[in-house]
Amino acid sequence: MxxxxxxxxxxxxxxxxxxxxxxxxxxxxxxxxxxxxxxxxxxxxxxxxxxxxxxxxxxxxxxxxxxxxxxxxxxxxxxxxxxxxxxxxxxxxxxxxxxxxxxxxxxxxxxxxxxxxxxxxxxxxxxxxxxxxxxxxxxxxxxxxNPGGYLKAAVDFALDRDDYGPDLREWLVARLGLAGR
CATH class of the missing domain: 3.90.550.10 (Spore Coat Polysaccharide Biosynthesis Protein SpsA; Chain A)
Known part of the structure; x- marks a missing residue:
């Protein structure tokens, strides 16, 4: 360098x-x-x-x-x-x-x-x-x-985006069984 x-x-x-x-x-x-x-x-x-x-x-x-x-x-x-x-x-x-x-x-x-x-x-x-x-x-x-850290970063990054965040948040709530709580 x-x-x-x-x-x-x-x-x-x-x-x-x-x-x-x-x-x-x-x-x-x-x-x-x-x-x-x-x-x-x-x-x-x-x-x-x-x-x-x-x-x-x-x-x-x-x-x-x-x-x-x-x-x-x-x-x-x-x-x-x-x-x-x-x-x-x-x-x-x-x-x-x-x-x-x-x-x-x-x-x-x-x-x-x-x-x-x-x-x-x-x-x-x-x-x-x-x-x-x-x-x-x-x-x-x-x-x-490591794969776990990479996945957390991808989710964190996506949740902050207007184009991905709302759909991902909705999917996560449903996937984790948190809908209606």
Whole structure:
């Protein structure tokens, strides 16, 4: 990716395809935070303690002059036990990465599966003092990496549409035996 960036390109956006974040617009918010604070900006969702061990979790602190949905990242823990989680803010597959990420990736040793992990490179940026923040997304997130998550996302998305929603809602009510309640 780096060879195709121009000298003026100081950041890239990475959107993991197995994460659907609704409503849209979080990337614009993340870009605005980057414009104000510089560095790398990640998307976080708040999850319950029961779900936390399925996610990469952020160690965060408040930012004095920011709203409650912008937090400074001090570190990240991959799939912690609930009692070991530094927060309930989990990675949501949206990243606005400072160009410094490329140097960090080159310096990062291969980890699980012989791959260089993006989380390890971001941890290096934090260690080197680069600013890293999260934007807490208060909408929904769907995991498209499994059939159940994909189906839930399709239904959720369709229900919000004027052209599909009413018919689908009517069918679901009938299918679930909820008609007349």
């Amino acid at each position: 780096e060879p195709v960036l121009s000298a003026d390109d100081d950041a890239i956006a990475v959107l993991l395809p197995d994460d659907l974040v609704l409503p849209t617009g979080v990337l614009e918010t993340m870009s605005n935070v980057r414009a104000q604070r510089g560095g790398t900006v990640l998307c976080a969702i708040e999850v319950s303690s029961a779900e936390i061990s399925a996610y990469g979790v952020f160690d965060v602190e408040p930012v004095a002059d920011a709203g409650k949905d912008v937090l400074k990242v001090n570190g990240m823990v991959e799939k912690p036990k609930p009692q070991d989680a530094p927060s309930n803010y989990a990675a949501a597959g949206r990243y606005v990465l400072d160009r410094a990420i490329f140097d960090a990736l080159r310096q990062t040793e291969r980890g699980a599966g012989g791959e260089v992990q993006l989380t390890d490179a971001i941890a290096l940026l934090i260690k080197e003092g680069h600013p890293v923040h999260v934007v807490v997304h208060r909408g929904s997130r769907h995991d498209l990496g």
